[in-house]
Amino acid sequence: MDYHVPSPFTCNESLPGPSMTDMCSTSTFAVFMTLLGSLVQKNEKISGMCERVKSIDSPDPEYDYIVVGGGAAGSVVAARLSEISHWKVLLLEAGDDEPAAAAIPSYYSAVTQSRLDWKYQTTNESYACFSTNRSCLYTAAKVLGGSTVHNGMIYLRGNPTDYNNWAAMGNEGWTWDEVKPFFLKAEDNGEIDRVGRFWHSTGGPLSVERFPYRPPFADSILEAAKEAGFEISQDLTGDKITGFTIIQSTTKNGVRRSSGASYLRPIRNRENLQISLNSTVTRVVIENGRAVGVEYFQNGEFKTVSASQEVVLCAGTVRSPQILLLSGIGPEEHLKLMDIKVVQNLPGVGSNYHDHMYFMINFTINEPDVYDNNWAAATEYLDFQTGPLSSTGLGQVVAELASSTTTPDFPDIQIFGLGYDADCAPGEIGALRSTGKRTIAMVVGYQHPKSKGRISLASNDPFKYPTIWGNYLSESSDVDGLIEAINYVMRLADTNALKAYNITLSVSTLTACNNFTYPSTDYWKCAIQQDTFPQAHGSGSCKMGPEHDAMAVVDHELRVRGIKGLRVADTSIMPQIISGNTGAPTIMIGERASEFIKKDAAWRSDLCSPRSAIC
Ligand SMILES: Cc1cc2nc3c(=O)[nH]c(=O)nc-3n(C[C@H](O)[C@H](O)[C@H](O)COP(=O)(O)OP(=O)(O)OC[C@H]3O[C@@H](n4cnc5c(N)ncnc54)[C@H](O)[C@@H]3O)c2cc1C
Missing domain, CATH: 3.30.410.40 (Cholesterol Oxidase; domain 2)
Incomplete structure (x- = not known):
């Protein structure tokens, strides 16, 4: 594995905003923040300008794997799949690269409510958010690294009982003992002598320390x-x-380490991984029950790109169900109402949405x-x-x-x-x-939480935000x-x-x-x-569950039910939200999904001829 291997020196000239000046409105402070912003950007230890990934403008026509969304889970999946050097991987991310200010822990809210935030609002709340017209603010970052770029960096994993409960619901392979190795695989604990090797590890991409x-x-x-x-x-x-x-945090030496910074920057020169920023996926292309590519929007144009093996949706708990619905996968009645051709009737898509x-x-x-x-x-x-x-x-x-x-x-x-x-x-x-x-x-x-809401389409226009009904409290x-x-x-x-x-x-x-x-x-x-506010830990909208659960969207290996070559790997697959902050558990889900994909590919190459009906 080649994490932490220094790469040839190439530095970005400038980074996208919000600039630090935009963060303070008063004139005395604007001058201070402008100066600070420029010094931060020049400080390599903080801004990481020389280790940023390069976005490509024109992806190739075909890849083996396409990962949609470069957030907590998507960065992991793209990095891990591209460890197989003969696999060609494309990561499509709707947002831009991280602004420099986001690296400073005390500016943890720098991206919130800026143009790098999707700025969702929930609707029709009957029990919550009365002071804001029964609509709660739901913040989620639209940027490489996803919400790990503006989260509070708290490192928690949830409770062993959370995962044992998932397994008891019929999700084979998800007990605490089975998921713990994937938390350890991700981790590089800077205080290992204090916290011990039974619970923690070193050498993974994600830096954890106080x-x-x-x-x-x-x-x-x-x-x-x-x-x-x-x-x-x-x-x-x-x-x-x-x-x-x-608490320990996802930082290194006083600087935030988002999942993008942790997993993608160290491998930015890997030739078989291409990253396309400002590329919004609008639907999965499905032919004869198999995902064969995606349609996306970039630089004012709709484009398509093919996937010879799999498409992995990591667009987060609001957007992964939206993309499935736009692709004709979801509750039949709702799809018909939205004038979308039904490809697979999956009643659970968008249901079971919940948050802390x-x-x-x-x-x-x-x-x-x-x-x-x-x-x-x-x-x-x-x-x-x-x-x-x-x-x-x-x-x-x-x-x-x-x-x-x-x-x-x-x-x-x-x-x-x-x-x-x-x-x-x-x-x-x-x-x-x-x-x-x-x-x-x-x-x-x-x-x-026991309260459950729903994500549904407001329209079949991919640029209209989906309706988020939290039904909180x-x-x-x-x-x-x-x-x-x-x-x-x-x-x-x-x-x-x-x-x-x-x-x-x-x-x-x-x-x-x-x-x-x-x-x-x-x-x-x-x-x-x-x-009251949702903690922006939204989960469950593409729930993982066994075959007999009619509301399950993905199986225990995160494959979308009824469609070949399509998985979901992000917070949306949690059947029940874990007891704690969701960042590290979502990174674990990304690690786990990558292993499932590698295992399946090995099985296929051993047992299947290239065009076999079962593969
Ligand atoms: C303000 C805030 C504070 C938080 N604090 C903490 C904390 O302290 N500790 C913690 O552990 N967790 C925290 N969390 C939660 C944690 O960050 C999230 O649970 C986690 O990032 C979710 O991971 P994800 O991969 O599901 O989605 P995200 O990280 O949101 O990533 C989804 C990515 O997909 C992209 N995308 C969406 N749609 C498309 C599309 N159509 N095409 C292409 N790309 C698309 C998005 O732009 C985004 O980059 C916080 C979250 C927020 C918002």
């Missing part, structure tokens, strides 16, 4: 957790999966309320990739806790902090905010889980460790909940309906 910096208040939260009777874990992906921790929901509780603490985005922080980061810009502030304080409805070894509540981010100041650089007190938040999420147990999580946060705030900061719950600004005593359970129930 951020080099954390604000002292992060340690005070851990002290508070201990005082409140919660456990402290040194590693939530190790043998202590419950408690509060300082989270809710934010704001507090103030007695700490100077400085903006952490200042010259001192910028200089330290440019020189050493340390200091406030090298982390997500309180975002690295993460807890996995069990509510009263689960067992201690299968936690269903996640809590993480927010605050000490390097955001833009409205006035002078380094100035104090007006209140003089620092605002922080504790975010709670419920990880065993329709099951009352999902709300109850969040209420228990809020009570845990209140327990945390009621400790001497945090009272030393005069931690104070912020005043409620939700007028819609004025009828309820603040803070009471009824108030929180009202507030959750008003202001």
Whole structure:
């Protein structure tokens, strides 16, 4: 394997936006950010300008394998398939390459809401997002690396029980013991002596370590957790999966490593892998029940490219089902309604969509309320990739806790902090905010959601966004889980460790909940309906399942039911979302899909003649 092998020196001249200037609107800050942006771009350790992949404008007419979407899973699949040197692989990605700013951990939201975000909105929510007109924002990156370019970099794998449950649903080969080797294959843990080789590994493409910096208040939260009777874990992906921790992240030496940066940049000179950016796949071409290529849109033109072996959809939980539907694969009635010829009636396409929901509780603490985005922080980061810009502030304080409805070894509540981010100041650089007190938040999420929604076509026009109906919080147990999580946060705030900061719950600004005593359970129930957000871990819309499950879209080796030469490999295949953040599990799915494809190809070359009916 040739990861980490240095390649010939070729540097990109410029990168796509958003530029760092666009991230702050005030004039003092615009100058600062422009300068910082140009210094970041010139700093190879941060921007990786000399190891960027090159996009091709005119793909060849035919490849062996076509991978659609270069996100968390797609980057993995493209890299692993092209390890077979005689396979010709094409990766088609709708977005551009990563902007330099995304590499800076504290600017983790730089891409969010920019032109590199698909900016989805859900519709017709009956139980959530009332304050935003019953439509929830669902962010997903349209960029090489997908949402690993703007995610919070938290490294978690979910719980062994999640995978054992998938296997118990009839998905052979997906128990924890069977998926764990693929997490290890992906991983290059920079703290292996601390976290140990039973749970972790080194040598994989994905760098995992803790951020080099954390604000002292992060340690005070851990002290508070201990005082409140919660456990402290040194590693939530190790043998202590419950408690509060300082989390490991998908970073290397203070710089974000997206799946694109991790898997594709080291192999950018591999001749049998071609990558075409700004190429949006509009449908899979199917002939006689087999996927034989894709149609895509690039530079104002529709084009087609053939696949002699397989097409692998890795376009994420919103777009993979959309592409299947546009290709005539999905619920018959819906396809007819959309005036699309039915190729394969698969009623489950788009169903079973679900996500973790989270809710934010704001507090103030007695700490100077400085903006952490200042010259001192910028200089330290440019020189050493340390200091406030090298982390997500309180975002690295993460807890996995069990509510009263689960067992201690299968936690269903996640809590993480927010605050000490390097955001833009409205006035002078380094100035104090007006209140003089620092605002922080504790975010709670419920990880065993039962509410299920649907992705469907709004139109047969491939450029019209699909309809995302989250149906979030329709099951009352999902709300109850969040209420228990809020009570845990209140327990945390009621400790001497945090009272030393005069931690104070912020005043409620939700007028819609004025009828309820603040803070009471009824108030929180009202507030959750008003202001809860999907965590952008959307899963399940092309569910994996056994043959007897009529709603299964792919089998246990991720093959689309009823169609040859077509697989789906991304978060959409999860039959039930895992208990934790979905990035690393999706990378594991990409690793697993690649193995399935290689195994099938070996089997075919051993047993099948080239045009055999069974192959
Ligand atoms: C704001 C945010 C914060 C998050 N925080 C964390 C975290 O801290 N830790 C964690 O583990 N997970 C986190 N996640 C979740 C994690 O990043 C996602 O679950 C994961 O990236 C999903 O992987 P995917 O491969 O399914 O899709 P994506 O990573 O979204 O990749 C899909 C790719 O397909 C491309 N594409 C879509 N349609 C087409 C088309 N028609 N043609 C060609 N290309 C197409 C997209 O542009 C994209 O690049 C977060 C997600 C978000 C959005």
